[in-house]
Each structure stands twice: as C-alpha cells, then as structure tokens.
C-alpha cells in the first residue's frame with residue numbers, strides 16, 4: 429500500500445517512534461494523519477488531527493473512532509509501555525497486557541468497520557522480544573509475544589475481508605523507552621522509514637532496523653512462519 433493520499437491513524441503519536449511515524453507519513457504525502465495521544469499535541473502541519481486517546485479507555489477509543497472523517501486506510505498500533513521487572517509483581521504484568529495487548533486489540537476492534545470499508549491495513553508495532561523473551565523486561569516480552577500471536581490470528585481472520593495485518597518486529601530504537609539500555613540503537617526516523625517501506629512492499633512481518641533485519645530471512649523461511657501459514661489455511665478454507 430502506498431501512503432500518498434491515504435488516511436492514517438497512529439496511537440502513541442506524541443513522542444518516540446509514534447512521532448517519527450507521523451512525520452514520515454506526512455513526508456510520503458498522506459492526506460490526513462490522526463495523531464492519538466494522551467496529552468495535548470501541537471503539530472504545525474494542517475494535515476494532522478490530534479485525537480485524545482488512552483488505549484486502555486473504551487470511551488476514549490469510541491470517541492476517537494467518531495473523530496475520523498471519511499475513510500481510514502491504515503491503523504498503526506504504536507502506543508506501548510515497557511517497565512523493567514523480574515516477573516515477581518503481577519501488577520506489572522497486568523499493566524503491560526492492558527496497554528500492549530488488550531489496548532491494541534480494543535483499538536483494532538473499534539476501527540475495524542472503517543478498515544473493512546477501505547480494505548485497509550493494520551500495523552502493529554511489536555518487538556524482537558515478541559519472538560524471544562528479553563529476560564530483563566519479561567513482562568513486556570510476554571505482552572509483545574501475545575500481541576504477535578494475536579496479529580497472526582487477526583491476519584488469518586481478516587484475510588477474507590480485505591484487511592491486511594502487519595507485525596513490525598522492531599529492534600532497539602533510540603527513544604525514552606530504552607534510555608537505560610547502552611546498546612546500538614536505530615533512530616526513530618529511520619525506524620519509521622523502515623516501517624512504511626515494509627508496509628508499501630506488503631511485508632507481513634516488517635523488520636525496519638538493522639538489528640531486526642539480521643533475522644528477517646531466517647524468520648521468513650523458518651518453521652514458525654511455515655506453521656503460521658499451515659494453521660491460517662484452516663480459517664481461509666472455512667470462512668465464518
């Protein structure tokens with residue numbers, strides 16, 4: 429899908445990768461970018477519509493859907509939290525699941541009617557930690573693994589309805605989220621370019637940075653991807 433002239437909704441759009449995605453969508457000629465944020469957002473570009481959105485609030489999600497005027501082509505589920513833990517505190521696990529998993533699913537459900545109408549796309553910003561646990565942030569890893577698994581199911585369930593579902597398998601990116609991690613990181617701007625490049629190429633899994641690209645080929649030709657296709661065939665042979 430080409431972003432030029434398209435309408436895009438991005439959650440967590442006020443900083444980090446979300447903000448870079450807003451700017452990259454504008455650079456690629458998006459017609460309108462809805463920027464979902466928890467606090468007020470300023471953007472000089474008149475193609476940006478700020479929308480108040482905490483992804484854990486069902487009422488805010490419903491209001492956000494109502495603020496979209498006309499068709500919506502792309503939903504980017506970007507909002508996320510990451511807290512260092514050691515799995516000893518169940519509240520921390522619940523917090524991650526509420527935002528990174530259930531929040532993402534609630535937002536997706538709410539926007540689905542619009543995306544079905546436009547035969548649009550859902551882009552879920554996930555992580556290498558979805559594919560293998562990063563044990564310094566295990567609760568985060570669990571939430572991203574759950575969201576990755578959900579993305580695979582949504583892809584199969586929505587295939588007959590013309591809605592494409594993409595998983596972004598992000599490596600480390602230089603944002604507030606991983607300030608404490610002293611490792612090589614991609615810039616948010618280059619990650620955003622990689623995400624839209626992958627979307628424009630129609631990649632099911634998008635590997636937008638050099639760390640994630642290093643496993644792209646292995647993932648695409650591996651047993652887990654082959655199994656995903658095998659399992660998805662059950663849905664596609666017998667549509668609901």
Ligand SMILES: NC(=O)c1ccc[n+]([C@@H]2O[C@H](COP(=O)([O-])OP(=O)(O)OC[C@H]3O[C@@H](n4cnc5c(N)ncnc54)[C@H](OP(=O)(O)O)[C@@H]3O)[C@@H](O)[C@H]2O)c1
Pocket residue numbers: 439440441442443444445446465466467481482483484505506507508509510527531553554555556598599600601602603604605606
């Ligand atoms: N940075 C990395 O290395 C990395 C790696 C892999 C995956 N990712 C993923 O990429 C996405 C963006 O991460 P980032 O690095 O840009 O993080 P970030 O700089 O910490 O920004 C997180 C964004 O999510 C928003 N957010 C958090 N909880 C929310 C909620 N309940 N409702 C709505 N918005 C909420 C934040 O809003 P506030 O400003 O209001 O808090 C902020 O806009 C996340 O899903 C993250 O898991 C990042």
